[in-house]
Amino acid sequence: MKLDVRGEICPYPMMKTVEVLQGLPEDDILEVLTDHPPALESIPFYVTRLGYRCTIEESAAGEWRIRIERAGLGG
Amino acid sequence: MSSVVGSTMWRHPLARLLGVGAAALLVSAVVARLTARTDARAATFWLFGLAFGFVLQRSRFCFASAFRDLFLFGHGRIMRGILGGLAVATAGFAVLMQRMVPNPSLGVIAPEAHVAPLGAHLILGGLLFGVGMVIAGGCVSGSLYRIGEGYVASGVALLGIVAGLALGAHTWNFWWRSSIRGGLVLWLPQVGGYGMALVVTFLLLLGAYLLVVWWEVRQGFRAPEPVPGPPGHTFGERIRGALRAVLVHGWPASAGGVALGTLNVFLYTAHMPWGVTGEISRWAVGLLTLVGWGPGLLQGAGELSGCALVGRGGPLLTHTLTLTLGMVAGAFVGAQVAGEFRLRRPRERRRYLQALAGGVLMGYGATLAMGCTLGAFFSAIPSLGANGWVFAAALAAGAWLGVQVLRRIP
Numbered sequence: 001m002k003l004d005v006r007g008e009i010c011p012y013p014m015m016k017t018v019e020v021l022q023g024l025p026e027d028d029i030l031e032v033l034t035d036h037p038p039a040l041e042s043i044p045f046y047v048t049r050l051g052y053r054c055t056i057e058e059s060a061a062g063e064w065r066i067r068i069e070r071a072g073l074g075g
Numbered sequence: 076m077s078s079v080v081g082s083t084m085w086r087h088p089l090a091r092l093l094g095v096g097a098a099a100l101l102v103s104a105v106v107a108r109l110t111a112r113t114d115a116r117a118a119t120f121w122l123f124g125l126a127f128g129f130v131l132q133r134s135r136f137c138f139a140s141a142f143r144d145l146f147l148f149g150h151g152r153i154m155r156g157i158l159g160g161l162a163v164a165t166a167g168f169a170v171l172m173q174r175m176v177p178n179p180s181l182g183v184i185a186p187e188a189h190v191a192p193l194g195a196h197l198i199l200g201g202l203l204f205g206v207g208m209v210i211a212g213g214c215v216s217g218s219l220y221r222i223g224e225g226y227v228a229s230g231v232a233l234l235g236i237v238a239g240l241a242l243g244a245h246t247w248n249f250w251w252r253s254s255i256r257g258g259l260v261l262w263l264p265q266v267g268g269y270g271m272a273l274v275v276t277f278l279l280l281l282g283a284y285l286l287v288v289w290w291e292v293r294q295g296f297r298a299p300e301p302v303p304g305p306p307g308h309t310f311g312e313r314i315r316g317a318l319r320a321v322l323v324h325g326w327p328a329s330a331g332g333v334a335l336g337t338l339n340v341f342l343y344t345a346h347m348p349w350g351v352t353g354e355i356s357r358w359a360v361g362l363l364t365l366v367g368w369g370p371g372l373l374q375g376a377g378e379l380s381g382c383a384l385v386g387r388g389g390p391l392l393t394h395t396l397t398l399t400l401g402m403v404a405g406a407f408v409g410a411q412v413a414g415e416f417r418l419r420r421p422r423e424r425r426r427y428l429q430a431l432a433g434g435v436l437m438g439y440g441a442t443l444a445m446g447c448t449l450g451a452f453f454s455a456i457p458s459l460g461a462n463g464w465v466f467a468a469a470l471a472a473g474a475w476l477g478v479q480v481l482r483r484i485p
Contacts, residue, residue, distance in 0.1 A: 006419075007419050007420050007421050007422050008421060008422075008426075009212035009213075009226065009228045009229075009421055009426050009429075009430065010137065010139070010140060010212040010213060010217075011140065011143065011144070011147060011148075011212065011481075012212075012426075014148065015147070015481075018148075035417060035419055036419075037135050037224075037325060037413075037415055038135040038137065038140065038325075040135075040325060041135060041152070041325055041328075042140070042144070042148070042152070044299045044300075045148075045150060045152055045299050046148050046150065048297045048298070048299040048300070049149075049150075049294075049295050049296065049297045053299075053300055061414050061415075061417065062410075062414060062415040062416060062417040063417070
């Protein structure tokens with residue numbers, strides 16, 4: 001699943017990610033597209049608590065793709 | 076649309092730092108030339124502003140999210156950084172203030188220390204400011220540095236702050252007479268000397284830290300997986316890795332907090348602790364006066380320290396102006412160097428309204444509290460004034476209220 005939160009002000013990139021994540025099917029991966037730098041620190045910090053892990057890659061100047069997937073069982 | 080300066084030569088962060096940094100230093104030289112007779116500090120304060128803005132941008136430091144995320148996401152990542160910065164600044168301020176006022180029991184408060192009267196105005200100011208910063212998505216310093224990063228909504232928030240301060244100026248005399256004038260001014264060193272004031276402040280900071288950690292654990296804290304360090308073992312690889320850590324990746328919040336606390340001590344040695352709302356109120360009152368709608372005499376405001384309203388005129392180009400504009404420029408430098416600068420426009424119209432309304436609340440709240448998260452909190456607690464703690468508690472309550480409102484705005 002993909003979520004585009006570009007342009008959004010703080011804290012909506014985080015809030016919307018969490019909202020979508022809570023309805024995400026077990027085996028699906030969420031891809032968040034954001035241009036909000038603080039989200040790069042706060043999203044990993046928060047989703048870890050929900051049992052997810054994420055990887056971040058820069059997709060353009062000042063724009064990142066955050067891949068969020070369920071952390072391995074027992075991990 | 077890539078906003079990073081075009082050609083490949085500018086791809087390297089270090090090259091961008093040298094390029095944009097040189098431009099910022101050139102402005103400093105121009106400011107020094109222009110203000111040599113009127114305000115000799117203006118050029119130095121431009122440099123301070125650059126440093127503050129750069130650190131804020133690089134560490135993605137945001138006072139609004141520090142308070143808000145405790146309630147919205149149950150974590151205190153940035154709040155722990157702020158507490159670290161407060162500890163550093165408290166030690167530094169105490170040394171400076173002790174030099175200026177060796178015997179605090181005589182009744183003189185250290186010059187420029189952010190010590191303000193306590194009272195209902197301070198609590199109401201903190202509440203309004205707390206709600207406003209959460210709704211607008213950033214406090215005053217947050218809005219300033221995000222303008223430098225290209226956030227259009229933060230510019231709208233700043234307009235709201237100016238409007239709120241203008242509104243505050245028009246009602247100032249009422250608040251002065253009914254609450255501020257009679258408020259107790261409690262400077263901790265006057266009660267039991269610097270030693271006691273330091274012990275009390277450090278114990279309170281430790282207490283706040285323990286409270287934050289307890290709260291995080293209660294909310295189900297899990298540390299995120301550590302990000303692997305930069306690859307490479309050779310000298311060149313390691314230096315490149317360090318450069319990327321400083322210039323491209325976001326700094327840890329604790330590094331940001333400690334850097335800002337240290338800068339605040341240096342700024343105090345140069346003249347005064349860190350604050351911006353006093354200066355922005357000068358713009359608000361100046362604009363009002365220009366259109367013939369000035370607030371007239373602001374009773375007592377001139378006697379107050381910290382970031383109380385500034386009504387008097389004086390030259391346009393002052394060190395407080397260059398400090399404030401320098402913060403915007405410093406954040407712009409940081410964002411350009413990291414390759415993060417871009418114009419960010421919210422797609423939903425209501426975000427602009429949110430930013431404006433939040434800004435007005437912040438401006439009015441900052442009038443009552445005589446400062447924002449910088450002047451009335453980050454500089455007030457190290458000034459060893461009781462007002463910093465009262466404002467912080469009210470800010471936290473306001474942030475909680477703001478989160479309740481925010482959850483209802485899709």
